[in-house]
Amino acid sequence: NAGVMQNPRHLVRRRGQEARLRCSPMKGHSHVYWYRQLPEEGLKFMVYLQKENIIDESGMPKERFSAEFPKEGPSILRIQQVVRGDSAAYFCASSPDPGETQYFGPGTRLLVL
Amino acid sequence: GENVEQHPSTLSVQEGDSAVIKCTYSDSASNYFPWYKQELGKRPQLIIDIRSNVGEKKDQRIAVTLNKTAKHFSLHITETQPEDSAVYFCAATGSARQLTFGSGTQLTVLP
Numbered sequence: 039n040a041g042v043m044q045n046p047r048h049l050v051r052r053r054g055q056e057a058r059l060r061c062s063p064m065k066g067h068s069h070v071y072w073y074r075q076l077p078e079e080g081l082k083f084m085v086y087l088q089k090e091n092i093i094d095e096s097g098m099p100k101e102r103f104s105a106e107f108p109k110e111g112p113s114i115l116r117i118q119q120v121v122r123g124d125s126a127a128y129f130c131a132s133s134p135d136p137g138e139t140q141y142f143g144p145g146t147r148l149l150v151l
Numbered sequence: 152g153e154n155v156e157q158h159p160s161t162l163s164v165q166e167g168d169s170a171v172i173k174c175t176y177s178d179s180a181s182n183y184f185p186w187y188k189q190e191l192g193k194r195p196q197l198i199i200d201i202r203s204n205v206g207e208k209k210d211q212r213i214a215v216t217l218n219k220t221a222k223h224f225s226l227h228i229t230e231t232q233p234e235d236s237a238v239y240f241c242a243a244t245g246s247a248r249q250l251t252f253g254s255g256t257q258l259t260v261l262p
Binding site for chain 1: 152182183185187193194195196197200240244248249250251252253254255
């Protein structure tokens, strides 16, 4: 049973470009969560999605950031017009039901030049 | 929303000694409390969790205790080994269904 998959593992973008981060949950999991981790800091919740629905996006910046989890395919976190402050590790996690154990993917490390 | 405070931020112990990390939470509706271990450059890995209907849970050298009245929970690692060195995060999840993490504890086990 494959774990949570994320790609790419590393992503370099120049200021103003777009970043697309992908997350495939564990088999049988329909709940996906995105977290951001700044260097030497903790994990901050961004958004919680279930298939085709955004359940909670209270931790996501209002501008430039969006997330989706389509019926088919991975969940995508999209950052438009990236700035240097967006440089961080972005982790997704999945669970079979809300409130159940969340399992993390390996993360995408975004570097904005 | 939920607020989780964790301390200490750094902890050094001698190999073989015990380590204790403490967390407090604010949302009385929180009912699930996992602990994650994160090694440098790696993903957070679940090491133990506890639900609000249980006061203590143990798995080999790791134990977690929960005091719902005081709204705090603790991680205990006994007989520490160098491979226990990592950053440990506590978390709480309640009605919001998302995990709120503590700020992390850098544990160093000295050989």
